[in-house]
Amino acid sequence: MTFDPETATFLIAGxxxxxxxxxxxxxxxxxxxxxxxxxxxxxxxxxxxPVLFGAKGRQLILSGSGTAGLEAxxxxxxxxxxxxxVLTNGNFGERSDQIVRRYAKNVTxxxxxxxxxxxxAAVRAELxxxxxxxxxxxHNETSVGLANDLAPLVPSIRAxxxxxxxxxxxxxxxxxxxxxxxxxxxxxxxxxxGLAAPAGLALVHLSERAAAALHPGTFYLDLAAHLKSLEKNxxxxxxxxxxxxxxxEALLVxxxxxxxxxxxxxxxxxxxxxxxVAALGLSLFPEARxxxxxxxxxxxxxxxxxxxxxxxxxxxxxxLVQGGQGALTxxxxxxxxxGIADWPDLLVTFAALERILGKAGRVPAPGAALSxxxxxxx
Ligand code: PLP
Numbered sequence: 001m002t003f004d005p006e007t008a009t010f011l012i013a014g015x016x017x018x019x020x021x022x023x024x025x026x027x028x029x030x031x032x033x034x035x036x037x038x039x040x041x042x043x044x045x046x047x048x049x050p051v052l053f054g055a056k057g058r059q060l061i062l063s064g065s066g067t068a069g070l071e072a073x074x075x076x077x078x079x080x081x082x083x084x085x086v087l088t089n090g091n092f093g094e095r096s097d098q099i100v101r102r103y104a105k106n107v108t109x110x111x112x113x114x115x116x117x118x119x120x121a122a123v124r125a126e127l128x129x130x131x132x133x134x135x136x137x138x139h140n141e142t143s144v145g146l147a148n149d150l151a152p153l154v155p156s157i158r159a160x161x162x163x164x165x166x167x168x169x170x171x172x173x174x175x176x177x178x179x180x181x182x183x184x185x186x187x188x189x190x191x192x193x194g195l196a197a198p199a200g201l202a203l204v205h206l207s208e209r210a211a212a213a214l215h216p217g218t219f220y221l222d223l224a225a226h227l228k229s230l231e232k233n234x235x236x237x238x239x240x241x242x243x244x245x246x247x248x249e250a251l252l253v254x255x256x257x258x259x260x261x262x263x264x265x266x267x268x269x270x271x272x273x274x275x276x277v278a279a280l281g282l283s284l285f286p287e288a289r290x291x292x293x294x295x296x297x298x299x300x301x302x303x304x305x306x307x308x309x310x311x312x313x314x315x316x317x318x319x320l321v322q323g324g325q326g327a328l329t330x331x332x333x334x335x336x337x338x339g340i341a342d343w344p345d346l347l348v349t350f351a352a353l354e355r356i357l358g359k360a361g362r363v364p365a366p367g368a369a370l371s372x373x374x375x376x377x378x
Contacts, residue, residue, distance in 0.1 A: 066190035069202025075217025145297025196339030
C-alpha cells in the first residue's frame, strides 16, 4: 500500500482528521465578509464558542495559526511593569518563552527538562518573591506528549494576583480545561486540534479581568480591536472566510457530540494507546502519570529510527503519525488521538506498528496490543 493523503489513517498531533461535513462547509463561492450572510456566520460562531471552551467569557476568532493566538495574548496582556513568569518543559513552552520575551521586560523562566513535570516548588518560590504580574504556561505539551498538572499551582497563582495565561492549543476540547474553576484569564485554542477544524484559526478566551487589562501590542493581533469589531459580528481585517465557515460546522459537530463526551472518548483512546504501547514492549516518553490524553509520545526502540518506523508506517501502511521535534527527532514518535479520531484509527495504526516491529523480531506478545485496544472499546 502506498501513501495516499485522501485515504490515509491520519494520527499526527494536529492538524487532525477533518469531518467531511466540515470540509464541505468550506466549498462555497466567495462571500462578502462585510455583508449580512457573513455577519450571521460570525454571530453563530460566537454563540457556539462556549461549547468549545466549556465556559462563557469574551471569546475571539483570529485568522492565523495557534502561534498568532499566543502572540495576540502575550502582546495584548503582558504588563509593562512587574515580573512575568514563564513555565517550560517542552518545545512549545520554549516557544512561548521566546514570544513573551518580545513583549515583556522582566521575565523569569522556570523550566524542567523536556518531558518532566514542572517544578511546582520552584514555581511557588518565584511567586512568593512577589511582583509577578503574569504567569504563562502550556497546558498540554504536544512536543513531548505531556499534560501539565496545573491544579497544584492554581492556589499560588491566584494568591499572587498575576494574570494566568494558558497555551491551550492542544488541550482545549482534548483534556479538561477548568477555565472558571482555576480562574484562567486567557487561553488560546488552535482550530486544528481537539476541535478538528482546518488549521489557520486561533480561538482566544478572555476573562473579564483580562478584557479590562488589554493594551495595544501588535497592530494585526490587537485583541481590543478584535473585541470591538466582534461586538458587531465583524472582524477588523479581512478574515479567512472559508475557515470561518469550517469553524462553524466543526463547532456544530462538537456540540452534537458534546464537550464532555469528546473529552471522554479522547481519554479512552489515550488509555487504549498507552496500554497498546506497553503490550508492544515500548515505553512512553513522559512519566506515565503525566501522559497526555491528546497525544501519546513513544520512545523509538533501540535501532529503529524514523525510516524504519514512521516512514514504514507511511509508505507501507498509509498510516501517518508524527516524529519528535528538535533534539527528540528520531528518538520519539507521537500518535495524536484528539478531535474526531476514533477506534478504527487506533486499530489500524497499532496493527501496522505491530507488523513492522514483528518483522524486526521485536514483538514480545503478538496480538496483545490489539487486544489491549479492543478490551477498552465501549
Ligand atoms: N502550542 C502548542 C501546545 C502546540 O501544540 C502548537 C502546535 O502544535 C503550537 C503552540 C503552535 O501552534 P501553530 O503551529 O498552530 O501556530
